[in-house]
Amino acid sequence: MTTITQTKQAVQPLLARHSDLALVGRYLILTPVRHFVRGVFIDRSINQHAFVPTLSVCLTFDGDTEQGIGWGDRFTYRSFEDADPDLVDKRKNDPRFGVWDIRYPENIELMLRFTEAALQSLRAMVTFEQMMEFARRYENNLTPFEFMYYPRLLMAAATGDFETARYIVGKREGLRQSFEVHYPAFCPALLSEDRAALAKCLHDLEAKTIKNLKFTKFWEPTPFPLEMDGG
Known part of the structure; x- marks a missing residue:
């Protein structure tokens, strides 16, 4: 299983490029955090070399004691229709899409590109109405x-x-x-x-x-x- 240290190493390029990002454990979040937290939860996998990134929005006033997904889904199940055409093409045709293996740097770089696209979709979410609309989507x-x-x-x-x-x-x-x-x-x-x-x-x-x-x-x-x- 991938470690938190490996997660931190993998996302360093994103942290360097975006001043509004922070990594807390496995949770890459948009800051500041107010009544809900928006980000990508980069979970471990049964594959010891792989990450499982998931788009995630969670309440910050529910008394939770540990990080979780909240509302969202794994990248492998998302269409990324709002991403650039190159990412849409890779989503459909790249044989390594969805298996984010740390042994292949180009694979992790692709994961980071999808992560940036996913985070961009969350940046505009600043009101409760927007968050609840996201939460209601099946x-x-x-x-x-x-x-x-x-x-x-x-x-x-x-x-x-x-x-x-x-x-x-x-x-x-x-x-x-x-x-x-x-x-x-x-x-x-x-x-x-x-x-x-x-x-x-x-x-x-x-x-x-x-x-x-x-x-x-x-x-x-x-x-x-x-x-x-x-x-």
């Missing part, structure tokens, strides 16, 4: 978005969509009970539409997630939409 979900109750609840709360958030809490008893145990102020704040109290819960969750995932150096704390819309 190609970015192993689990259909409508069944991802926990992140949907958090996003609804963060954007001030109290109707949707209350509906999810009302339908998912286990989720409600979990919040009552771990974040007891959340549900009362949601039911009373107390924006300040709800925002505090979300900021506390975000600070926890950022610390857990070691994004502190690249984090830019910002208000949630519910704090700006009628707060």
Whole structure:
């Protein structure tokens, strides 16, 4: 399996070319990090010489304790229709596309070209609306978005969509009970539409997630939409 050190060595050209990139573990991210993190997760493979890069967008206020994919998919399953014609041609015809083997420098260079194209598609994603549109696309979900109750609840709360958030809490008893145990102020704040109290819960969750995932150096704390819309 490839190591984090090998990952760091492989992506050095991208880090040198783009000042808005940072590598955290295996996660090549766009900075600054706010309420969601955008990047490419460069995972290991059962092939000890290969990488498995995946386009990835994750919430930064869900209390996660380890890096994951969030929403996105492996390069091998993406069309790259918005990339330049040469990359589209290589996606279709290069026999080594999808097997990113560190023993072949030209293969890793090709992986980096696709990584740049993938990251470019994420640079314009700066609002919750854009992020949720990405999350809803079927190609970015192993689990259909409508069944991802926990992140949907958090996003609804963060954007001030109290109707949707209350509906999810009302339908998912286990989720409600979990919040009552771990974040007891959340549900009362949601039911009373107390924006300040709800925002505090979300900021506390975000600070926890950022610390857990070691994004502190690249984090830019910002208000949630519910704090700006009628707060």
